[in-house]
Amino acid sequence: MRENGGAASGPRASHPSLAVALAPIAAAIFIFGAVYGTVSAPEMGAPMTFLASALVFSGALQFTIAGLLLAGAGPAALLAAAVTLNVRHVLLGAVLRPRIKAPAPARAGAAWFLLDETVGLALTHEGDAARTLWRAGPVCYVAWLAGTAAGLAGGSVDVLQSAAVAVFPVLFIGLAALSCRNRSGAVRAVAAAAVTAAVALAWPDARALAPVFAAIAVALPGGDS
Amino acid sequence: MLLLAVAGITYASRAVSLVFMPSPPPRLERFLNRIPAPLFASLAAISLIEEPRHLAPPEVLLAAAGALIMSPRRSLLAALVGGLAGYALGEILL
Numbered sequence: 001m002r003e004n005g006g007a008a009s010g011p012r013a014s015h016p017s018l019a020v021a022l023a024p025i026a027a028a029i030f031i032f033g034a035v036y037g038t039v040s041a042p043e044m045g046a047p048m049t050f051l052a053s054a055l056v057f058s059g060a061l062q063f064t065i066a067g068l069l070l071a072g073a074g075p076a077a078l079l080a081a082a083v084t085l086n087v088r089h090v091l092l093g094a095v096l097r098p099r100i101k102a103p104a105p106a107r108a109g110a111a112w113f114l115l116d117e118t119v120g121l122a123l124t125h126e127g128d129a130a131r132t133l134w135r136a137g138p139v140c141y142v143a144w145l146a147g148t149a150a151g152l153a154g155g156s157v158d159v160l161q162s163a164a165v166a167v168f169p170v171l172f173i174g175l176a177a178l179s180c181r182n183r184s185g186a187v188r189a190v191a192a193a194a195v196t197a198a199v200a201l202a203w204p205d206a207r208a209l210a211p212v213f214a215a216i217a218v219a220l221p222g223g224d225s
Numbered sequence: 226m227l228l229l230a231v232a233g234i235t236y237a238s239r240a241v242s243l244v245f246m247p248s249p250p251p252r253l254e255r256f257l258n259r260i261p262a263p264l265f266a267s268l269a270a271i272s273l274i275e276e277p278r279h280l281a282p283p284e285v286l287l288a289a290a291g292a293l294i295m296s297p298r299r300s301l302l303a304a305l306v307g308g309l310a311g312y313a314l315g316e317i318l319l
Contacts, residue, residue, distance in 0.1 A: 025301060089238035089239045095258070116268070119261065172268040173296060173304055177300075189265070211268050211270075
């Protein structure tokens with residue numbers, strides 16, 4: 001099946017400005033941060049919770065670590081979680097690499113802002129992807145830190161916590177839709193989701209790596225040469 | 226110390242491809258271009274399955290359905306609005 005990623009039919013043709021696209025993302029990240037601050041503080045303490053947000057800047061990983069700490073996991077389990085959950089960053093970085101012409105130091109700085117959300121924006125906006133990371137990333141970082149601080153200061157956020165569980169799939173569905181270039185991409189996305197769900201249900205221990213391997217598996221069949 | 230190790234692993238995972246990978250040849254680039262949508266869809270799927278083998282609560286599934294309905298618009302804002310509507314519907318009905 002042919003991939004049609006031309007400018008006229010591609011995802012970049014009809015997308016809103018970066019600021020407009022970024023606003024709902026920043027709001028969602030703020031909510032995640034608030035929930036993280038609330039959930040993590042009892043286990044890690046307020047200073048370490050905020051420091052984790054400042055140094056790690058990865059919601060999925062930080063929530064996982066908070067859960068592992070709550071379950072009494074040791075350092076080896078935490079490091080293993082960090083490795084497995086971060087594998088997707090390697091893949092997303094590789095996806096963006098051809099769209100970046102900036103020199104290595106600028107790429108190293110932009111890497112700090114490589115998130116699922118900023119990658120989605122970089123894939124759908126014109127110009128050097130590193131520039132999009134540099135423009136969108138700081139907004140996401142501030143939203144994450146502000147959310148964490150609000151969660152630490154605000155005590156219980158049960159309503160937000162319940163809604164935040166729903167925001168994860170919604171955000172990823174939105175990013176998948178943004179990234180779809182054509183019918184082939186949509187078919188691959190549905191197939192990858194089905195494979196991932198099947199793997200997660202059949203082998204729960206493999207669930208952390210299932211999305212990466214499913215995405216690679218469905219992307220392999222070519223036909224676009 | 227553990228926190229620094231986790232932060233180091235996370236940054237390294239973000240930087241390794243961006244900094245050290247050369248710009249890929251066209252064939253590899255075409256393959257890489259096919260990855261984001263399936264990867265994000267897979268991450269959506271995994272977030273709908275709770276450990277060990279349970280589906281997410283019904284209102285979360287409805288939120289995902291709302292986002293899916295809006296997905297042809299290819300807008301994050303539309304997906305969030307659809308998700309919010311689905312979630313609200315679930316809260317009202319369930």
